[in-house]
Amino acid sequence: MKHNLRRWLAQWDAGELDFTAKTASPELPQPRAETEWSKEPVRRLERRQAAAFNRIYPVLAAILCTVMIGFLFFTVSELPAFGSSDSPAHNEVTKRYVEQGMAETGAVNTVSGVILDYRAFDTLGESHVLFTATTAVLILLLTAQEEAEPKQQREIMQRDPILRQTAKIVVPLAMLFGIYVIFNGHLGPGGGFAGGSVIGGALILYVVSFGFERLEKLLNLKTFRIIVLCALCFYSLSKCYSFFCGANGLETIFSAGTPGRIFSAGLILPLNIAVGIVVACTMYGFYSLFRRGRI
Amino acid sequence: MELMDIFELSLLLLLVICGISTCVSKNLMVSLIIFMAYSVIMSIIWALLQAPDLAITEAAVGAGISGVLMFLSLKKIRDIRRKEAEHET
Numbered sequence: 001m002k003h004n005l006r007r008w009l010a011q012w013d014a015g016e017l018d019f020t021a022k023t024a025s026p027e028l029p030q031p032r033a034e035t036e037w038s039k040e041p042v043r044r045l046e047r048r049q050a051a052a053f054n055r056i057y058p059v060l061a062a063i064l065c066t067v068m069i070g071f072l073f074f075t076v077s078e079l080p081a082f083g084s085s086d087s088p089a090h091n092e093v094t095k096r097y098v099e100q101g102m103a104e105t106g107a108v109n110t111v112s113g114v115i116l117d118y119r120a121f122d123t124l125g126e127s128h129v130l131f132t133a134t135t136a137v138l139i140l141l142l143t144a145q146e147e148a149e150p151k152q153q154r155e156i157m158q159r160d161p162i163l164r165q166t167a168k169i170v171v172p173l174a175m176l177f178g179i180y181v182i183f184n185g186h187l188g189p190g191g192g193f194a195g196g197s198v199i200g201g202a203l204i205l206y207v208v209s210f211g212f213e214r215l216e217k218l219l220n221l222k223t224f225r226i227i228v229l230c231a232l233c234f235y236s237l238s239k240c241y242s243f244f245c246g247a248n249g250l251e252t253i254f255s256a257g258t259p260g261r262i263f264s265a266g267l268i269l270p271l272n273i274a275v276g277i278v279v280a281c282t283m284y285g286f287y288s289l290f291r292r293g294r295i
Numbered sequence: 296m297e298l299m300d301i302f303e304l305s306l307l308l309l310l311v312i313c314g315i316s317t318c319v320s321k322n323l324m325v326s327l328i329i330f331m332a333y334s335v336i337m338s339i340i341w342a343l344l345q346a347p348d349l350a351i352t353e354a355a356v357g358a359g360i361s362g363v364l365m366f367l368s369l370k371k372i373r374d375i376r377r378k379e380a381e382h383e384t
Binding site: 291 | 344350359360371
């Protein structure tokens with residue numbers, strides 16, 4: 001039977017099988033038997049391929065990693081030395097930023113001046129990209145029902161005395177430090193993103209140790225959406241205004257002011273505050289959505 | 296100056312050790328903790344390279360928030376695995 005089957009299949013494969021003569025034959029293979037027979041060598045082949053793949057894969061991975069590391073080391077060794085004055089990054093743009101930055105933007109911290117004034121167009125585009133990405137992720141992943149957290153576990157965590165006492169001391173300090181970093185963004189190191197993430201971390205620590213109930217009244221999904229939208233609109237409108245004025249050579253109402261004062265540097269301080277609020281809310285919001293299984 | 300060089304070199308060495316052991320360690324929890332330590336060392340190095348902006352951001356995001364989010368996802372994965380195990384038995 002089996003030999004017959006194999007011969008037939010070989011004939012069929014070569015195109016020599018006469019269908020009209022054989023269909024009437026009682027020895028025609030049942031379809032079930034045919035599939036089982038034809039699957040067998042395929043499975044054997046797959047097994048052999050998998051074994052070969054398992055043997056070759058680590059070798060190829062090691063070779064690829066070595067080559068990539070070699071390329072990276074080669075590139076790094078070709079880079080100009082750290083802080084050398086003749087590196088290509090030190091061209092007239094950097095010179096202008098360093099020499100004129102404080103007078104033109106009013107920001108003592110040149111990084112803030114570059115991000116939110118000279119290169120504000122890039123930053124505006126980036127924040128819109130980020131907003132679109134978060135919105136798309138929320139649309140895709142947000143589910144309506146809330147996953148009930150095991151109550152016992154939550155109570156154990158919230159009764160933990162070490163966590164609570166530490167949080168009582170650390171949370172206000174971290175909040176204050178975050179606010180300081182945001183408000184000091186144009187005067188010293190820091191800015192909206194750094195300060196916002198410090199505040200977001202403090203909010204997460206608070207929620208971990210004291211539970212969602214109290215913060216929930218102040219900051220839920222609805223207020224989160226409103227805050228993000230308002231901050232982005234404020235950012236876009238104020239920057240559109242300053243782009244319009246700058247392109248047409250008009251005086252803006254936001255003057256650079258005296259460098260070093262807290263109310264100076266034009267739009268940089270309000271923009272830092274807006275960015276900080278959005279970042280803090282986003283960090284906390286993603287944590288809480290994730291924690292409750294809504295994402 | 297001599298002492299500072301030794302400090303910097305030991306920080307860089309620790310960075311390499313942390314980076315390798317993050318990849319090598321079998322336990323995901325352990326590799327996460329090592330990853331957070333990596334971020335802390337990196338933020339000290341940023342401060343030494345006179346980039347305090349980056350140091351603050353690295354300490355807040357790298358050592359704080361990304362670590363917390365990854366711990367959360369680890370917890371989710373464990374919950375899912377436990378549910379699957381219960382389902383099978």
